[in-house]
Amino acid sequence: xxxxxxxxxxxxxxxxLQCIRLPVPLSTHLSTRSMAKxxxxxxxxxEAQDACLPNCWIVVRIxxxxxxxxxxxxxxxxxxxxxxxxxxxxxxxxxxxxIKDLILAYGQSDEYSFVFRKNxxxxxxxxxxxxxxIVSLFASAFVFHWPxxxxxxxxxxxxxxxxxxxxxPSVQNLQDYLSWRQADCHINNLYxxxxxxxxxxxxxxxxxxxxxxxxxxxxxxxxxxxxxFNINYNDLSQMYRKGTxxxxxxxxxxxxxxxxxxxxxxxxxxxTILHTEHCDIIGSDFWKDHPHLLGSDNx
Ligand code: ATP
Ligand code: ATP
Ligand code: MG
Ligand code: MG
Numbered sequence: 299x300x301x302x303x304x305x306x307x308x309x310x311x312x313x314x315l316q317c318i319r320l321p322v323p324l325s326t327h328l329s330t331r332s333m334a335k336x337x338x339x340x341x342x343x344x345e346a347q348d349a350c351l352p353n354c355w356i357v358v359r360i361x362x363x364x365x366x367x368x369x370x371x372x373x374x375x376x377x378x379x380x381x382x383x384x385x386x387x388x389x390x391x392x393x394x395x396x397i398k399d400l401i402l403a404y405g406q407s408d409e410y411s412f413v414f415r416k417n418x419x420x421x422x423x424x425x426x427x428x429x430x431x432i433v434s435l436f437a438s439a440f441v442f443h444w445p446x447x448x449x450x451x452x453x454x455x456x457x458x459x460x461x462x463x464x465x466x467p468s469v470q471n472l473q474d475y476l477s478w479r480q481a482d483c484h485i486n487n488l489y490x491x492x493x494x495x496x497x498x499x500x501x502x503x504x505x506x507x508x509x510x511x512x513x514x515x516x517x518x519x520x521x522x523x524x525x526x527f528n529i530n531y532n533d534l535s536q537m538y539r540k541g542t543x544x545x546x547x548x549x550x551x552x553x554x555x556x557x558x559x560x561x562x563x564x565x566x567x568x569x570t571i572l573h574t575e576h577c578d579i580i581g582s583d584f585w586k587d588h589p590h591l592l593g594s595d596n597x
Contacts, residue, residue, distance in 0.1 A: 350423040354465040355416050355472045358432045362408030363458040369408075371454050376498070377490035378538045385440060385447040386410060387542050391572055392439035393432055394544055401596050404476050404579065406483035406541030408459075410436065413472065415596040425463040433461035469592050477580040483541040488531065491538075492519045495527045536576035544574050547588055 350356050362368060374382050390403045390410045399418035404411050412432055414420065421427035437459050444453050466472040489511065496507035511519070523529040531539075548568040577584055585592060 346426075348425040350425050350428075350463065350465055351467075352417070352423075354467050355469075356414040356418065356423070356425075356428065357411055357464045357466060357472070357475060358414075358429050358461055359409060359411045359464065360433045360436050360459045360461045363460055365408035365457075368457055372448065372451060377487070377494040378535070380535075380537070381447040382408075383537055383542070385443060387544065387574060388443045388447070389436050389439040390542070390544050391574065392443075393435050394546070394572055396435060397432060402543065402545040402591055404479055404541060404543050406479065407486065409479075411476070411479055413476075417597055429461045429463050433459050472592065473579075473585065480541055480578070480580055484539060487534075487538050488516060488519050491529070491531070491534065492522055495523065495529070499527055540576045540578060542574060542576055543579055543584070544572060545588065545591060546570050547573050547590070 369379070369382065372382075386405055386408070390405055390412075393410075393412060394400045394403055397412075397420070399415045399420045400412050401415050402413045414428070421431070437457065440457060440459075441453065464475070466475055492511055492514075493504075493507050496502045496510055497504055502510065514522070520531050523531055548570045551567045551569050579585075590596065
């Protein structure tokens, strides 16, 4: 009998246990469950203690594995496929909506960086738990939402993403980290835009295009785009040039036109919603406009 109860306690979720009539209080069995030890229990000691340092900003960056190939196999438009970027942004929105204490994410190409509230207690700050939950949720959301973005282009194989955790002890370090990723977006996008125009429009081979761009500075690349392809770099989509920031911010509730709708919220209230923008985050304007993001609210 005792074994039967132990089995039930071990295998049924607490919600189901509430429905079963037990001869002694449920709490007795639940404590039996948590205390149940076997002689194998000692192997727990081999687990690494990987709690992130207190008082540091925790950043998890994920990056597509071999997306050079993945984008080729799935015929991504070059240099930027808006479907691919839209899907990455959608997966990031899913992650921010599901994982408590994420305040902001920044993404470009096949990568996304997620920033936790500075003193988050999620998973007791255990690095492996935080990282693996984000990377697996991101990957499953990417696959789940694929057909909405790539209509009539089935997924050819399961994509993978890697992940890493980095800690930043100051706001300045964290802002510099995000600036580094956005600067990388700009440098790569300018190069890739030149490269793919030389290949697709001017008919150069990839190695000829590479040779043509070797040693050129930003100004020369801008000039090449303008003189040879009539492209003003600054007119390209902001999403391609700046990447994407997804963040929580409150905004006033809009007044409903239907005053009789009982579900409509009263005006003058604020609601916290997820924003998705393609703005500059290297300068100070974004941070001045959203002081709550890195301020004491999120300590
Ligand atoms: P955590 O996020 O901390 O891991 P959890 O709810 O996933 O929380 P676990 O200790 O991992 O907790 O337990 C997984 C639970 O999932 C089991 O207790 C059981 O209720 C349920 N579960 C998993 N697989 C099955 C299955 N094949 N059939 C029925 N229930 C299952
Ligand atoms: P690794 O596994 O080391 O990350 P990788 O092939 O994924 O290798 P990255 O440096 O991460 O290399 O580069 C990602 C590549 O994915 C880009 O160079 C680009 O070719 C491609 N890519 C990703 N997203 C898009 C997109 N939206 N449009 C076009 N190409 C894209
Ligand atoms: Mg990659
Ligand atoms: Mg990458």
